[in-house]
Amino acid sequence: MPKHVLMSDYEIITDGGRRRRWPAAEKLRIVEETLEDGASISVVARRNGVAPNLLYRWRRLMLDGGAVAVSEDDDVTSNRAVRQMEDRIRELERQLGRKTLEVEILKEALDKTRSKKRTWLAQSQPKDSFR
Template identity: 80%
Template sequence: MPEHVLMSEVEIITDGGRRRRWSATEKLRIVEETLDERSSISVVARRNGVAPNLLYRWRRLMLAGGSVAVADDDDVTSNKVVRQLEERIRELERQLGRKTLEAEILREALDKSRAKKPTLLARSPLKGDTP
């Protein structure tokens, strides 16, 4: 066999650059282009150098959460913030439970001390009385 058939050239494509960062205004402008019924998302993505799936994501986020979601490239409230708030709620509920238990114990102790007080006075001699 000829040598050129046995040895084929292999082309390695590497991405030398970093991810592109899109500003909120750029994202909104591109998403607004997709809302025009005359152009498809794929055409708008190609024209602006954006991957179509990323453009679909931006569009979904904008329609779901408005410009705030698109600006942060996340849901309206990020999952991290939700987890932090849930953890804070659990901590506050735990503290509330402890304070409620303390109040109940103190209330019971106060009720018992009030119940014992009249009987102690009835048994103890008065100042002027001599036994």
């Protein structure tokens, strides 16, 4: 075994200190590279400067999303759109709960006023009167 090793035998990967933002088209291009015959995900990831686990995740999401779209014969909805819809549903449910409570309170008040009106009418009519 040699006592000295050339530095060119090693690959040094440095971190830029911040996260990269990948455009959807670029993600799709990289994932499509992994789908080619004989393509290694690790090699494709290294060539494009992507962590292999991130590339595996992109690939799984694309394949799962594509499978959902094909099986449902529909477009794939982004996570962001789903979160926005869930927030909207929560808000509408909250408003519905408030309106339901208001209706119950108003029904109770109406029942009380009707019973008072009946009592008042019964008290105001003479007992011997005919209609």
